[in-house]
Amino acid sequence: MRRILILVAVLAVALGADEREDSEENVGPVPFVEPKLPDDAILVETFQSKSLKESGWVASENEKYLGEFTIASGETASIPDDTGLFVPAKANHYAISKKIEFLDPENHDLVVQYQFRYDNYPTCGGAYLKLFAAPFDKLAELDNSVPYSIMFGPDRCGAEAKVHFIFQQKNEKSGKFVEHHMKDPPSPSSDKSTHLYTVAVFKNMTFAVYVDNQKEKGGSLFEEFEPPLQAPEEIPDPNDTKPKDWVDKKKIKDPNATKPDDWDENEPQLIEDPDAKKPDDWLDDEPLLIPDPDATKPDDWDEKEDGEWAAPDIDNPKCENQGCGEWVHPMIDNPKFKGKWKAPMIDNPDYKGKWEQKTIPNPDHYKVDKAHVLPISAVGFEIWTMDDGYTFDNLFIGESLDAAKAFAAETYDRVREAEKVREDREIDEMAKKENFYDDEEGVDIEGAGEEETFEEDDDDQEIYGGEFDAEELLDDDEDVEDDYGQDIYDYEGGDEEEPVNDDYGEDEEYEDEDEGFAEEEL
Numbered sequence: 284m285r286r287i288l289i290l291v292a293v294l295a296v297a298l299g300a301d302e303r304e305d306s307e308e309n310v311g312p313v314p315f316v317e318p319k320l321p322d323d324a325i326l327v328e329t330f331q332s333k334s335l336k337e338s339g340w341v342a343s344e345n346e347k348y349l350g351e352f353t354i355a356s357g358e359t360a361s362i363p364d365d366t367g368l369f370v371p372a373k374a375n376h377y378a379i380s381k382k383i384e385f386l387d388p389e390n391h392d393l394v395v396q397y398q399f400r401y402d403n404y405p406t407c408g409g410a411y412l413k414l415f416a417a418p419f420d421k422l423a424e425l426d427n428s429v430p431y432s433i434m435f436g437p438d439r440c441g442a443e444a445k446v447h448f449i450f451q452q453k454n455e456k457s458g459k460f461v462e463h464h465m466k467d468p469p470s471p472s473s474d475k476s477t478h479l480y481t482v483a484v485f486k487n488m489t490f491a492v493y494v495d496n497q498k499e500k501g502g503s504l505f506e507e508f509e510p511p512l513q514a515p516e517e518i519p520d521p522n523d524t525k526p527k528d529w530v531d532k533k534k535i536k537d538p539n540a541t542k543p544d545d546w547d548e549n550e551p552q553l554i555e556d557p558d559a560k561k562p563d564d565w566l567d568d569e570p571l572l573i574p575d576p577d578a579t580k581p582d583d584w585d586e587k588e589d590g591e592w593a594a595p596d597i598d599n600p601k602c603e604n605q606g607c608g609e610w611v612h613p614m615i616d617n618p619k620f621k622g623k624w625k626a627p628m629i630d631n632p633d634y635k636g637k638w639e640q641k642t643i644p645n646p647d648h649y650k651v652d653k654a655h656v657l658p659i660s661a662v663g664f665e666i667w668t669m670d671d672g673y674t675f676d677n678l679f680i681g682e683s684l685d686a687a688k689a690f691a692a693e694t695y696d697r698v699r700e701a702e703k704v705r706e707d708r709e710i711d712e713m714a715k716k717e718n719f720y721d722d723e724e725g726v727d728i729e730g731a732g733e734e735e736t737f738e739e740d741d742d743d744q745e746i747y748g749g750e751f752d753a754e755e756l757l758d759d760d761e762d763v764e765d766d767y768g769q770d771i772y773d774y775e776g777g778d779e780e781e782p783v784n785d786d787y788g789e790d791e792e793y794e795d796e797d798e799g800f801a802e803e804e805l
Contacts, residue, residue, distance in 0.1 A: 325682070389655055
């Protein structure tokens with residue numbers, strides 16, 4: 284009876300695997316469906332045009348930007364006909380932009396959303412977009428000096444990775460642009476799946492950042508950015524420096540102290556206990572470990588294949604309650620040990636206390652009552668990357684978070700469903716390459732299609748003779764499964780510094796070009 288149940292179970296698993304494989308084979312590529320476009324959006328871009336020229340996007344003619352965006356699907360696209368803005372070559376600067384309807388975020392809610400995917404695991408490169416400050420009309424002249432209102436999106440170089448959200452505000456006192464960076468930005472994914480990045484800036488001076496429709500960050504524009512919108516009333520005096528003769532060491536070594544004549548630095552910290560004696564019942568000739576006397580060589584041991592057999596060691600039972608082997612004196616603290624002599628520390632007679640820089644009124648301070656995010660007239664991607672295979676798609680710019688979510692349901696959700704079908708298929712294909720059963724456990728999947736032999740466990744061998752035939756229970760090759768930046772910078776108040784990882788060959792001629800906007804006059 285047990286044998287019959289086992290045969291039925293194996294047959295059920297095999298048939299189920301057949302059905303799963305047949306269903307997977309019937310799943311073809313997911314066709315592209317033109318999404319329903321929101322009526323109230325400022326810009327919706329699906330990058331389905333045959334060329335960038337037809338789409339209204341303008342590539343920078345600046346000689347720095349040797350990389351040329353294309354319209355393509357990319358290698359890992361789950362919907363073959365769904366094209367996007369594609370980065371085809373490594374180690375290049377890329378710049379492209381498009382005019383949009385004038386928008387003043389001070390008087391309107393603003394929602395920006397786009398999809399992004401890697402074809403290859405990333406090493407170093409930016410994948411963010413910029414909303415360029417109005418007025419900006421000469422799109423062909425786009426470079427990193429063009430002021431932007433908002434910069435948003437993923438950025439990665441080596442271990443440094445973040446989803447940027449930076450906005451610029453003009454200081455009304457100084458007339459300079461100041462970059463305000465979101466604190467504690469979330470980390471972007473580095474896999475080959477499509478991810479959705481969304482930022483919303485509201486008229487009430489709050490914001491929210493979403494990744495894959497999940498809120499990752501939010502709060503007040505006044506509280507969650509560095510430097511803060513409200514500049515401090517006082518700042519350190521740049522002309523006040525610590526005097527050269529200022530002494531801020533509180534303690535010093537006693538200059539009059541000398542090492543005592545009887546101080547022996549050579550005495551060890553531990554010595555053998557001179558009073559210790561070996562116990563009378565100590566077994567000097569007994570080893571701590573002995574071969575297991577009850578162990579026997581396995582019947583299938585082949586000395587040609589496995590080498591000479593030796594019994595495994597076990598604890599010597601004679602040493603369980605008394606010592607064995609060579610006896611040595613235990614170690615104790617050396618009463619004569621003093622270590623290396625050091626002069627004692629004394630109060631520094633010249634100590635003046637901790638020096639603090641004087642503060643002065645901040646000439647750029649003024650009362651900030653409202654966040655003045657710069658008006659916007661264009662959107663673009665101005666990046667540097669050491670990778671290729673970046674795909675940007677389904678860009679949405681509007682005033683409604685609900686409209687952005689509805690557009691994502693038409694685009695991102697469909698892409699992710701297609702990707703999950705592909706990912707599940709890849710997992711199954713990988714699983715089929717694994718041998719889930721050892722030969723000793725009786726399932727030889729690789730030989731399916733021929734007469735199969737299933738060896739049962741030892742108990743079954745005693746009952747049923749150890750083997751039974753299950754011819755034609757499995758189809759051929761069927762597995763049985765039962766378990767399943769632009770350079771990347773450290774931003775500080777608008778000053779762009781050296782790339783986080785400059786080992787990737789950034790040209791020297793560009794190293795000093797990328798100046799921040801914090802010190803730039805309007």
